[in-house]
Amino acid sequence: KNEVEQSPQNLTAQEGEFITINCSYSVGISALHWLQQHPGGGIVSLFMLSSGKKKHGRLIATINIQEKHSSLHITASHPRDSAVYICAVLSYNTDKLIFGTGTRLQVFP
């Protein structure tokens, strides 16, 4: 079993829909990252969370430390949101990032 699990693996949506991507982890963490990887390959860091909730534009990330779970929400999705979204946790013990396998999102007009 992977230490970081994401669901769903693939997601398609119509423009304007509300999107949720989930991440569960099994290790102790000091932080959790949400990353976005565009079709060209570039990776952008969206959020770093250690508790609660963060919002940036149409993106919202939440984390529940007790349940070892995080969600990334996209409101009013747009075709330009099409990308792979990757959850990564910073292991408390090893201080290393452990990555989920990513969720491929496609938003159609």
Next chain:
Amino acid sequence: DSGVTQTPKHLITATGQRVTLRCSPRSGDLSVYWYQQSLDQGLQFLIQYYNGEERAKGNILERFSAQQFPDLHSELNLSSLELGDSALYFCASSGWYTDTQYFGPGTRLTVL
């Protein structure tokens, strides 16, 4: 633009060869991280340097080595290349005050 630069963008080489990938971190960032992203394994942490010293090691093969120089740029050396080493290699940097990592554009290595 994250402020992290990587060269070259693309590299095509043959099995058995040796290559060097270069990374320049954001101005002022002391930590440099190297990651490998292959089709079958996803993103994997390779190694971290902090101010010239190795800080953490991940799934880095013995054929691979890295170093960080006094000007804080870093190089990842890959030797005795195999077909399975074909991947995107990302470098990221962070400052001492934050865990947020800023990723470079990556180097796509193709081993033929």
